[in-house]
Amino acid sequence: MRRLQVAGRTSVITGSASGMGADVARNLAARGAHLALIDRDGEKLEGLAAEIRSAHPAVTVTTHTVDLRDDDAVADTAADIVSAHPGVQTLITCAGSSMLGSLDQLTMEEMRWLMDVNLWGTVSITQALLPALRRAPDAHITHMASVYALAAPAGRIPYAMSKFAVRAFSEALRHELEETSVTVGAVYPAGVRTGIILHGRYAGAIDPAVAARAAAAQAAMYHTDPADAAERIVQGTIRRKARTMIGRESRLIDTLVRATPVHYWRAMRGPLREAIDTTTPMPGVR
Template sequence: MKHLDLTGSTTVITGAANGMGADIARLLAGRGTHLALIDHDAAALATIAAELTDAHVTTHVVDLRDDDAVFAAAASIAEGHPRINALITCAGSSMLGDIDQLTMEEMRWLTDVNLWGTVSITKALLPALRAAPAAHITHLASVYALAAPAGRIPYAVSKFAVRAFSEALRHELEGTSVSVGAVYPAGVRTGIILHGRYAAAIDP
């Protein structure tokens, strides 16, 4: 694999307004990386972008469940950032409740956010990443992509699927300029539980 240097190139980060996505943006901004930040929370996204005064930053308010919006944002990013070398998918949410409390709609909602949002932005940006001499895709999965606890069925299902997507995509892209990896964090104080959802059937 060719050496990957992010200095002066663009990294696209989803879920960039909070948690690990925001911290990764801060870290890369300090290393001279251009950033395209994606999140559905416009206010929080503007706040993090305002911090990064020393970096070239664009913000893109996108609901990753909306495929048309995702592909439109990817086209806009590719037009404004001619050299995209990395994609880091941090966007995700949580859903608490056991199988008797959760509805099918609630479980599908989380899968749309955590899995299909990840697949959609990856597919949309892949042509731009392929155009770079070297590029890397990092999917933020979870320790729950390795072991599934009770009360977290939709979250674990979505993260196991992100793991499978990452592994299959890595094999598909073997021999190209694009490499793929996944990260499996354990407990990180990101606020995901506070910002996530609970099954409506759970007693408040």
Template structure:
């Protein structure tokens, strides 16, 4: 099998979703340092503006968008192509979390997270695919999660959405095999971005209990966002199909392979406080 052409960021554009904060912002800073042109997407207009001011490169554009709005995403793809004639990479960082067990969550809450994490990813990928196909080499990077490798209790909608993104990524990679566009998945674990602290929780949960669970989860995170961003950017430029970020991701990947029906026995105790959304405070 021939080795794939490595991407060169000079003079070409990477589109980043979820760019206003968290991993999206860190990936944008890393690519900016390498001289890439960027199309930065998010719902948060203020966050996008602040990020744009902090970047040192030129030719960047910002786009306020709801990725679950099909018509808006289709129109945005055309606007990006008009401003960026050479779109060679898409990195999907947009996403949210949701705390709560099956008895606490409503169907509307679970559907909302699936819309954001899965359909937002699918929507932007499909819309930009024609532009990516016009390049001599292009790559799509989807941020999945450690919970796309192993599904914990207390995270049903999040795990559902991330397993679905994983399935979409792998199926799309197989569909595009042999084309100019390669596809890869990133499985981060324990990145200190604050996503869990700013994520949503079931409306039926006491906010203090939800905050306690979120803080317990955040305390388990060890990887610095800048380090994770370097891994994500390098995986994109090298057009890798599968990349683990963080020691925990590598461990869980091996554990889920070795004992697909028993990995929860090993994960239950470390995650005990992070999945407890029922025990009252005090």
């Protein structure tokens, strides 16, 4: 399988206003790729675009402010991108959020919201851009899954559901497109210091201080720099890899689940104990 030559071709990146999405954009721009940046935060998106244009004047950068839960808006955005960028080669879906809480604490609305963001937003932009990607001599789609698409921890039901579904979508789509010029892969990061857990949502039934403590405990386990993760994502895209593992923990968990698919939680429960505790009151609070 031929590696992609990204210079002079267009990469579409969702969730690109911050975190790994922004670093993926910077990495690809440094390689000479043109960019179509998607995010719902237009102000941050314009700031990143200005930074990239200044650093790489030869790179064409367009910005597209859209909520990926709005299918009609996504379709319009895809049309705008194709009009501005005739050579769309890659789609990298970094948009997503997190959700803390047990099933007893979560509402159906909260869980549906996360599925809409993490899963259906990914499906919608992929479907909208697939015709343009099919027209490329070689193209690749990279979906952001998670280490929690390999193993499902307590206290993260909607997040794990959404990421397992992204994994399934990626694998099924890869099989559908195996006779075409488009390849598909998923990324399984663990412990990237993006702030997603600190800025994500939590069940409204949880005391905010308790939620903050649990989120901080999870964030303390993150060690990979976002720029390093972005390099792995870009390399996986260029090499058109089906699976890209990021972080030592992702490889350990993948091995653990393969070895003991029923009982892997016994090994994970201890390290995650504080991060999944959304019920114990804070000291001094009744």
